[in-house]
Amino acid sequence: MSSVNDFVVRFANVNGTGSASANYLFAKAVYRMGIPVSAKNIFPSNIQGLPTWYEVRVSEKGYLGRKAGIDLMVCVNPQSMKKDIASVKPGGYFLYDSTKKLHTSEYRSDIHFIEIPIMEICNREFTDPRQKQLFKNIVYVGALATLLDIEVDEIEKLFAEQFQGKEKLIAPNIKALNLGSDYIKENYKYPLEFRVERRDLVKDWIMIDGNSAAGLGAVYGGATVVSWYPITPSTSLVGAFESYANELRKDPVTGKNNFSIVQAEDELSAIGMAIGANWNGARSFTATSGPGVSLMNEFLGLAYYSEIPVVLVDVQRAGPSTGMPTRSQQSDLLLAAYASHGDTKHVLLFPSTPTECFEMMADAFDYAEQLQTPVIMMTDLDLGMNDHLTPPFHWDDARKYNRGKVLSAAQLDEVEKWGRYLDVDNDGIPYRTIPGTHPTKGSYFTRGSSHDEYAAYSEDSDTYVRIMDRLVKKLETAKTIIPKPDFYQSKNLSDIGVIFVGTTRYAAEETLDIMKENGKIIDAVRIKSFPIHDSIAEFIDQHKVVYVIEQNRDAQLRTLLINELEVNPKKLLKVLNYDGTPITADYILSHLNLQNSNN
Amino acid sequence: MSYIKPKFQHPRLPKNPLGYTRKDYEGSLSTLCAGCGHDSISAAIVDACFELNIEPHKVAKLSGIGCSSKTPAYFLSNSHGFNSVHGRMPSVATGANLANRDLLYLGVSGDGDSASIGFGQFGHVIRRNLNMTYIVMNNGCYGLTKGQDSATADYGSVSKSGHANSFEGIDLCALAIELGATYVAQSFSGDKTQLIPLIKAALAHNGFSFINVISPCVTFNNNVGSTKSYDYVREHNEALNTIDFVPIREEITTEYDHNKVQTVEMHDGSLLKLNKLSPEWNPENKLSIITALQKARIDHEILTGLLYLDSKSVELNDILNTTNKPLNTLTEKELCPGDSVLQTINASLR
Numbered sequence: 001m002s003s004v005n006d007f008v009v010r011f012a013n014v015n016g017t018g019s020a021s022a023n024y025l026f027a028k029a030v031y032r033m034g035i036p037v038s039a040k041n042i043f044p045s046n047i048q049g050l051p052t053w054y055e056v057r058v059s060e061k062g063y064l065g066r067k068a069g070i071d072l073m074v075c076v077n078p079q080s081m082k083k084d085i086a087s088v089k090p091g092g093y094f095l096y097d098s099t100k101k102l103h104t105s106e107y108r109s110d111i112h113f114i115e116i117p118i119m120e121i122c123n124r125e126f127t128d129p130r131q132k133q134l135f136k137n138i139v140y141v142g143a144l145a146t147l148l149d150i151e152v153d154e155i156e157k158l159f160a161e162q163f164q165g166k167e168k169l170i171a172p173n174i175k176a177l178n179l180g181s182d183y184i185k186e187n188y189k190y191p192l193e194f195r196v197e198r199r200d201l202v203k204d205w206i207m208i209d210g211n212s213a214a215g216l217g218a219v220y221g222g223a224t225v226v227s228w229y230p231i232t233p234s235t236s237l238v239g240a241f242e243s244y245a246n247e248l249r250k251d252p253v254t255g256k257n258n259f260s261i262v263q264a265e266d267e268l269s270a271i272g273m274a275i276g277a278n279w280n281g282a283r284s285f286t287a288t289s290g291p292g293v294s295l296m297n298e299f300l301g302l303a304y305y306s307e308i309p310v311v312l313v314d315v316q317r318a319g320p321s322t323g324m325p326t327r328s329q330q331s332d333l334l335l336a337a338y339a340s341h342g343d344t345k346h347v348l349l350f351p352s353t354p355t356e357c358f359e360m361m362a363d364a365f366d367y368a369e370q371l372q373t374p375v376i377m378m379t380d381l382d383l384g385m386n387d388h389l390t391p392p393f394h395w396d397d398a399r400k401y402n403r404g405k406v407l408s409a410a411q412l413d414e415v416e417k418w419g420r421y422l423d424v425d426n427d428g429i430p431y432r433t434i435p436g437t438h439p440t441k442g443s444y445f446t447r448g449s450s451h452d453e454y455a456a457y458s459e460d461s462d463t464y465v466r467i468m469d470r471l472v473k474k475l476e477t478a479k480t481i482i483p484k485p486d487f488y489q490s491k492n493l494s495d496i497g498v499i500f501v502g503t504t505r506y507a508a509e510e511t512l513d514i515m516k517e518n519g520k521i522i523d524a525v526r527i528k529s530f531p532i533h534d535s536i537a538e539f540i541d542q543h544k545v546v547y548v549i550e551q552n553r554d555a556q557l558r559t560l561l562i563n564e565l566e567v568n569p570k571k572l573l574k575v576l577n578y579d580g581t582p583i584t585a586d587y588i589l590s591h592l593n594l595q596n597s598n599n
Numbered sequence: 600m601s602y603i604k605p606k607f608q609h610p611r612l613p614k615n616p617l618g619y620t621r622k623d624y625e626g627s628l629s630t631l632c633a634g635c636g637h638d639s640i641s642a643a644i645v646d647a648c649f650e651l652n653i654e655p656h657k658v659a660k661l662s663g664i665g666c667s668s669k670t671p672a673y674f675l676s677n678s679h680g681f682n683s684v685h686g687r688m689p690s691v692a693t694g695a696n697l698a699n700r701d702l703l704y705l706g707v708s709g710d711g712d713s714a715s716i717g718f719g720q721f722g723h724v725i726r727r728n729l730n731m732t733y734i735v736m737n738n739g740c741y742g743l744t745k746g747q748d749s750a751t752a753d754y755g756s757v758s759k760s761g762h763a764n765s766f767e768g769i770d771l772c773a774l775a776i777e778l779g780a781t782y783v784a785q786s787f788s789g790d791k792t793q794l795i796p797l798i799k800a801a802l803a804h805n806g807f808s809f810i811n812v813i814s815p816c817v818t819f820n821n822n823v824g825s826t827k828s829y830d831y832v833r834e835h836n837e838a839l840n841t842i843d844f845v846p847i848r849e850e851i852t853t854e855y856d857h858n859k860v861q862t863v864e865m866h867d868g869s870l871l872k873l874n875k876l877s878p879e880w881n882p883e884n885k886l887s888i889i890t891a892l893q894k895a896r897i898d899h900e901i902l903t904g905l906l907y908l909d910s911k912s913v914e915l916n917d918i919l920n921t922t923n924k925p926l927n928t929l930t931e932k933e934l935c936p937g938d939s940v941l942q943t944i945n946a947s948l949r
Contacts, residue, residue, distance in 0.1 A: 219935075224698070248940065
């Protein structure tokens with residue numbers, strides 16, 4: 001069975017051996033040939049020594065989700081060899097470093113073995129011990145280039161870009177590449193029956209991870225104060241903000257920073273700083289993962305009740321507790337939606353691509369300031385840390401930041417009696433003041449204790465209920481501001497619907513496509529924010545059954561739908577993937593029970 | 600409260616050079632117990648700000664949770680206040696300060712707030728040398744929850760219910776010095792003469808100023824046997840110095856005995872005149888004060904006055920190389936790199 005531009009390659013490496021950049025090189029070369037590609041790093045919570053995998057899916061059709069079933073396994077890690085051999089699809093290939101050959105009992109008769117003595121070649125050809133190690137990775141990239149018909153020119157161009165300023169590294173890299181390539185040419189039939197062929201399918205799309213995109217979005221969105229505490233998988237988001245800010249946010253005259261970043265002592269402090277900065281009129285955010293959100297609950301309640309804008313990014317990983325820190329899930333939905341004690345509810349955003357990470361991150365500051373409440377952007381490890389093919393970023397230069405209802409000194413002079421928590425416009429959103437604005441007007445005492453419209457402490461029941469009800473009204477107003485759901489059809493075509501959020505999009509869209517090819521059309525909608533838009537209730541009403549596809553055990557999105565929209569729970573069927581790896585179309589297909597359909 | 604504080608101001612009340620009367624620095628009426636040490640500290644803050652000629656709205660006052668943390672409502676009503684969550688005021692103050700380095704930040708906390716639940720944040724805000732004044736109103740007990748021992752209660756101190764504390768008390772001043780605080784003072788709520796200049800100098804200091812004020816809890820910890828009672832503190836107070844704070848541009852009118860007085864110039868040009876009562880102590884020498892504090896602990900004495908000062912302190916915004924203009928005043932022009940830069944970034948990602 002021969003196929004072009006449709007296969008999965010998995011690399012099995014030892015963590016900390018420089019394999020990541022070689023694997024990235026492979027994926028990028030395919031991308032440069034105009035072919036859609038998606039890469040997933042499946043790595044351990046470890047710095048050096050444990051097995052790590054990198055999966056590259058090549059897809060002519062542009063499917064960017066993960067696909068189960070490995071066509072070609074590249075194994076340079078003896079630790080995981082047994083498991084890796086077992087994971088190859090029947091008829092597939094297993095390429096490994098045969099310096100130490102497999103025992104006869106370890107071979108499988110239903111797959112092909114490609115044996116390259118990689119270590120032996122490197123030991124022979126290179127003298128520097130570090131090069132001997134690093135070039136092992138380039139040797140197998142060279143072998144793959146020949147096996148899969150990858151244009152060597154593209155790889156050489158990538159070397160030239162990567163080693164700008166260190167040009168002397170280019171020649172040995174090309175040498176290593178050729179060593180791998182030549183070994184295949186001399187010993188094996190090539191190319192394989194699945195291979196790549198140049199296309200023009202990636203258009204102007206870029207390759208970036210969601211954390212970098214969000215960090216850049218925060219620079220564009222005007223964030224100035226960033227506080228954070230290291231936690232996988234969110235750390236690189238602040239790292240990206242820092243490197244972009246260092247490049248783009250220096251005062252041209254003094255060279256000083258038009259931003260400040262503080263590594264906090266813990267997540268409690270990180271969110272506290274972000275809240276303090278926003279209270280004082282700067283745009284500020286922090287980024288974390290589930291364990292951090294758990295710790296931030298107290299402060300999120302304060303920001304909700306005292307109505308302070310703040311932006312938080314939750315790059316979700318597999319919980320509960322420490323869980324699987326380097327695996328992906330969407331399992332913080334309930335935690336984030338209702339974070340903190342008492343009656344609370346927060347605005348959530350669900351980006352699905354790096355482009356949306358960029359856009360929603362920038363928009364999040366507008367939403368938070370317009371609504372004077374926490375806005376939590378929910379991404380996940382897959383989106384945050386893996387490179388994704390995504391539409392290019394755009395910025396409207398005419399755009400002004402929407403700072404919400406903030407009174408200036410002049411405006412304060414005009415107001416007869418200002419009340420921090422007065423609902424003047426009947427939209428649930430009061431007017432706020434920034435410290436230092438006016439010598440005698442507009443000061444108030446921010447507190448997490450019950451307060452009246454003038455921010456004075458009050459335990460009066462009527463006052464308390466009035467304020468709590470206004471907060472409900474405010475979150476209703478939020479629905480008119482935050483992103484609306486994305487419907488995949490302008491009018492319903494089926495009595496079956498599917499609902500999903502975030503990165504589930506990739507596998508869900510592929511599923512819809514495969515079903516359509518098989519003559520089966522179902523309706524779909526992607527939710528992009530919380531509180532959930534009323535049109536979702538209508539969508540559920542209009543369908544006999546609705547599958548809620550999500551990546552957690554307890555059907556948290558389904559719970560939110562039931563809780564928020566008061567829909568009949570029996571109509572909402574669960575499709576749940578929670579093993580820590582990104583959900584696949586095959587998984588969804590096998591879990592949709594299409595007997596329910598009349599279509 | 601059964602009565603309302605009168606708003607009437609006497610037309611001939613003295614004004615400071617900015618044209619504000621002392622009343623302009625006051626807050627709402629205290630709801631703390633009559634005789635609470637905290638109210639004296641609030642009054643000292645009012646006096647210090649009035650005399651220092653500070654614009655009230657250029658101060659941000661922040662606190663955590665507890666009796667002490669209620670006090671920002673009782674002073675500087677023209678300043679924005681933030682009563683945050685228990686033990687977390689330092690982080691809120693840090694964010695606020697980074698957002699606008701031009702305001703004065705006054706944090707008020709208690710011994711429960713700083714030495715227990717907020718111990719971590721207390722330590723880290725010191726390490727960062729945040730430019731703020733941090734006052735702990737220290738009464739050795741949890742007043743709002745009816746008098747439990749706090750972590751600063753001294754070993755052996757007897758509570759109102761009659762039991763002796765069996766744990767070591769935390770010395771916040773020694774800790775602050777150890778962690779790198781650049782201004783550390785200790786005082787007593789019953790000694791306004793000492794406290795007011797200490798607050799003034801703290802507000803003028805460029806960096807983290809810490810003042811631990813022993814402030815007796817009249818309701819739960821003012822009994823015989825308590826080491827935080829009015830009587831005990833008066834008896835065991837060992838003043839290291841008397842100080843006089845001379846703000847910048849103000850003429851020095853008092854005569855000083857130059858053999859005993861040490862003058863320290865502060866960051867903004869203000870002068871601190873220290874009348875040394877203890878010859879072996881030097882406010883700019885960490886070792887001497889650490890030794891003195893250890894000795895005082897053994898001798899059951901409470902050292903008061905200015906304990907330590909690093910007049911060359913570099914505050915957080917300067918450590919981070921942050922621009923001089925307050926970050927909260929920057930606009931799209933300074934903050935947003937624009938679409939053409941973005942297109943270059945796109946190109947680098949292909």
